[in-house]
Amino acid sequence: MSEALFLSNDALRDLVAGLVAAGTAVIGPAPAGGPSIPGLEERQPPTAKGIYGALEYREVRDADELALGPGMPRLSLKQFFLPQSETLFSWKQRGADVEIRETPIAFNPRVVLGAKPCDAAALEIVDGVMDWEYRDELWNGRREATTIFALACAVEDDHCFCPSVGAAPDTVKGADGLLTPITGGFLVQATTAKGEAFLAANRARFAAPPAGGADEARAYREAALARIGENAQIDAARVRDWIEHHFEDPFWATLGVRCNGCGACTMVCPTCHCFDIVDEEEGVGCGTRRRCWDTCQAGKFTLHASGHNPRADQIARYRQRINHKFAVYPLKFGEVLCTGCGRCVRTCQMGQNIGEILVAIDEYAQRTGESGDASAATGPAAGAAP
Amino acid sequence: MKELRDLARQLLADGTVDVVVGWEDSPRGARPIFATTPDDAGKLIFDTRCLHNLATYLNPRRKQVTDLGKLALVIKGCDAKAVAGLLREAQLDRDRVVLIGVRCGGVCEDSMAPEPVALTPETVAPRCFGCDNREPHLVDHLVGDPRPEPPAPLLTLDERVAALDALTPEQRWEYWTAQFDKCVRCYACRQVCPMCVCERCVADKSRPQWIETASHPRGNLSWNVTRALHLAGRCVGCGECERFCPAGIPLATLNRKLQQVVEQRYDYRVADDPEVTAPIGDFRLDDQQEFIK
Secondary structure (H helix, E strand, C coil), X not given: CCCCEEEEHHHHHHHHHHHHHCCCEEEEEEECCCCCCCCCHHHCCCCCCCCCCCEEEEEECCHHXXXXXXXXXXXXXXXXXCCCEEEEEEEEEECCEEEEXXXXXCCCCEEEEEECHHXXXXXXXXXXXXXXXCECHHHHHHHHHEEEEEECCCCCCCCCCHHHHCCCCCCCCCCCEEEEEECCEEEEEECCHHHHHHHHHCHHHCECCCCCHHHHHHHHHHHHHHHHCCCCCCCHHHHHHHHHHCCCCCHHHHHHCCCCCCCHHHHHCCCCCCEEEEEEECXXXXXXXXXEECCCCCHHXXXXXXXXXXXXXXXXXXXXXXXXXXXXXXXXXXXXXXXXXCXXXXXXXXXXXXXXXXXXXXXXXXXXXXXXXXXXXXXXXXHXXX | CHHHHHHHHHHHHCCCCCEEEEEEEXXXXXXXXXXXXXXXXCCCECCCCCCCCHHHHHCCCCHHHHCCCCEEEEECHHXXXXXXXXXXXXXXXXXXXXXXXXXXXXXXXXXXXXXXXXXXCCCECHHXXXXXXXXXXXXXXXXXXXXXXXXXXXXXXXXXXXXXXXXXXXXXXXXXXXXXXXXXXXXXXXXXXXXXXXXXXXHHCCXXXXXXXXXXXXXXXXXXXXXXXXXXXXXXXCCHHHHXXXXXCCHHHHHHHHHHHHHHHHCCCCCCCCCCCCHHHCCCCCCCCCCCC
């Protein structure tokens, strides 16, 4: 980690202005916009969803738009690396002539200021699959063009559980540096060569930390660690082992029964990355191939051409969500496909609570023994489902 | 509460039903519970956070629920409209379900509040305004004391519709285009809808691809408009689609507009009586049909 520097709030304004003027896109958490009905703005009731959903990651033109404090953006950072829908190529066909127009894979430089550490960490986890047997040019191109400074988190609420999945409120995984709020600005540290290059290129904006600044930053981070310690904790290895050996366990039926299969959890998830590729015709003999976010919670996700569906109901689909995140991905790529951000819990209007479910699996695994012998256990009744 | 829990215990104990679907308290507010034991029945609650329309679990598409056996379902008066809708469209066998009605004094907009929310103009769900079903019909059991009428919301759905109607078509187009632009195409609105009963949704058909799956303006417009039109005269106004939308699109306002149009053209208001025919399943010689030229 590089030496700590100080970025004052005023210098942050100059930094953003300078980057924008130089053509670098600046992305960060900002109050969520959106149209309102003309004439009714004054009478809109306050949002019922509290602080969650009040922010969104977006490109800003000015540091004053940024909200570098508490608050979890509604959608994660993944949309800037894997957009909801993106063009892979377009085609035009006339007789035997086919003209293909490829999507450019060169990207302009971007900086993310104030990523949630769990959102930055998610990118590094998903890198595993995006640079595996096939190197995804669009994902990796955007990753390389983007410098990310995470903002040390003070813990959002009771639904964060990052330490259980190998992260922390001040993790720098997936990021190039860390911002920690202190009086008058931020303590900034670079953690990768890319991050150091960014600090060097913008050295004029940064100053030596004020006296006591390092202690203040440490206290902030320690307070967050203590706070997150009060939240749900699981043994991810034990959960993984249990899932791996209990694909048919009756316990699953109790876990997925209230799930609607709406898929909102997968849309807001920073690590869910499944997509569907579609050819959309746009006239005679021409069209565009796009890839769009998809969700394993939809029945159509696994529907075969024959009409058979190996995941016949929501119980099987919900099991898939847990199985892929906490067993399949760790076994294949060595990391849990979850950063404990809690977005799925905050989003699910039916009250599916992944933190509670992981604790239930962990406890059930302990009850049934380390050997994972399901026959020794009596599954809890449906109503006892978390 | 005791009355509800005692009734659920009795229905489970005497084997009338295999599971009682109602609400329970959780680490994140009120949520559905599938109670199968007397202990579970003791967890049942009903308060202002119980705004979920549980009739969605009667949807024949939900195999994980139909597999549970015979259900008892706790419903509010407004939820009874969805049950009536399912019966009207022959999607539900009335003998399959025992309906427990709860007398309701309105619900709030936030099911996830840690404790019951006092109803004020700021907190009350707009759909509770002018509610004529606070005592559910169609039920086998009715529990709870009569509750006072909820306060009027800060802004009613009709006021929202009127404000949009007052705009020019260009302004309205701009407003809805910007709203639909937020759509992530998760189809949460469809999944939660108690009236979206199709075995295979038009959005899931790929030969031909009626509705483009990409979330560009064209795809988003065709999905959102198709969803709304397929629910015209069928939507019960529970607002679950809007509540579930992770993108925050005001779908209830759109649905309300369609309810108004159906009411004006066919003199039909969504009813909790399955014998009342809905325009989609009815033809009358005096139906307005000036669009057939």
